[in-house]
Amino acid sequence: EDQVTQSPEALRLQEGESSSLNCSYTVSGLRGLFWYRQDPGKGPEFLFTLYSAGEEKEKERLKATLTKKESFLHITAPKPEDSATYLCAGDYGGSQGNLIFGKGTKLSVKP
Amino acid sequence: NAGVTQTPKFQVLKTGQSMTLQCAQDMNHEYMSWYRQDPGMGLRLIHYSVGAGITDQGEVPNGYNVSRSTTEDFPLRLLSAAPSQTSVYFCASSYSDWSPLHFGNGTRLTVT
Numbered sequence: 319e320d321q322v323t324q325s326p327e328a329l330r331l332q333e334g335e336s337s338s339l340n341c342s343y344t345v346s347g348l349r350g351l352f353w354y355r356q357d358p359g360k361g362p363e364f365l366f367t368l369y370s371a372g373e374e375k376e377k378e379r380l381k382a383t384l385t386k387k388e389s390f391l392h393i394t395a396p397k398p399e400d401s402a403t404y405l406c407a408g409d410y411g412g413s414q415g416n417l418i419f420g421k422g423t424k425l426s427v428k429p
Numbered sequence: 430n431a432g433v434t435q436t437p438k439f440q441v442l443k444t445g446q447s448m449t450l451q452c453a454q455d456m457n458h459e460y461m462s463w464y465r466q467d468p469g470m471g472l473r474l475i476h477y478s479v480g481a482g483i484t485d486q487g488e489v490p491n492g493y494n495v496s497r498s499t500t501e502d503f504p505l506r507l508l509s510a511a512p513s514q515t516s517v518y519f520c521a522s523s524y525s526d527w528s529p530l531h532f533g534n535g536t537r538l539t540v541t
Contacts, residue, residue, distance in 0.1 A: 322471070352529060361433070361519050361532030362472075405472070409527075417530075419471035 322408045324420035331427050334395050339423045341406035342388040350409040351389050353382050355402045356422070362405055365391075396427045431455055435520050435533035442510040442540045450505040450536050452520030458531070460523045461503040462487070463495065465516040466535075472519065478503055479526070510540045 325340045343351065350369050354362035366375045368384035375382050379400060381392040391404055403422045410416040436451045454461065462477035474487030478497040492514060494506040503522075507514060517537050521530040 350527070354530075359534070361521075361534050362530070364529035364531070367529060407472075417474070419473075421469065421471045 322406060322418045322420040324404075324406055324423050326423060327421070328424045329426070331393075331396055331425070333397055333427055333429050336392070336394045336396070338393070339391040339404055339425070340388060341391070341420055343406075343408045343418075344410075345387055347410045348408050349411040351384055352407040352409065352417075353389070353391055354405040354407065356405055357402050365404075393425070396425075398427050398429050401425055401427045433520055433522055433531050433533035435518075435536050437536060438534070440536060440538050442507070442538065444510060444512060444540060446510050448507050448510065450507075450518055450520075450538075452503045452505065452533060453501050454503075454520075454522040454531070455501065456522060456524075456531065457500060458522035458524055459500065460526060460528075461497065462521050462530070463493070463503070463505045464519045464521065465489065466519060467516050475505065475518075507538075510538075512540045514538065515540045 321344045323342045350367050352367050353365040355365055356362040366382040371386045373384050379394050383390045403424045405422045407417050407419045433454045459480045463475040464472040466472050473489050475493050476495040478484045481497050481500050484495050497503050517535045519535045520533045523530050
């Protein structure tokens with residue numbers, strides 16, 4: 319069974335304190351790895367797609383990387399507005415029926 | 430360009446009642462899907478559609494029906510609501526099965 323596991327479940331940072339979120343996934347059959355951000359009361363919002371090991375993508379204070387068995391979302395010098403739940407999802411091909419979401423990491427950034 | 434629009438935002442049902450959650454997108458996306466999100470669990474796929482007239486079951490389809498008569502609309506029907514269907518429901522669309530999903534802002538459903 320395909321698995322996508324995120325850690326930690328929750329992360330509390332001080333403003334400016336850099337850290338990383340982890341997403342480990344079942345390697346076999348992975349076609350792509352997605353990162354989404356979800357604010358309270360809202361739907362997830364797309365951040366990045368990664369397709370191959372070694373790939374990196376950046377957006378403002380966020381950088382997503384992919385290795386052969388896990389992905390990291392690095393947050394550099396976070397601000398309170400970065401507080402949200404971050405979801406990763408593995409695309410195992412076929413149709414939308416093969417997109418497996420992790421449970422998410424809830425990030426809180428205190429001023 | 431409104432993206433993906435879901436209605437209603439909140440709904441309370443009694444056990445056994447039926448209702449339809451509405452979803453519309455204005456991006457001309459072929460792919461649409463319904464997910465439910467429960468505390469401590471990842472988003473789980475209920476039903477999806479790869480185009481008008483074509484639907485298929487996801488991971489948790491029992492108790493739900495869908496149809497896709499137009500590209501824009503993808504309603505989700507609860508046939509006889511049960512407390513286990515208390516959840517937040519998200520509709521999503523994408524250009525293709527390779528593309529990122531665009532989500533609506535959800536419907537919070539409580540079944541008493």
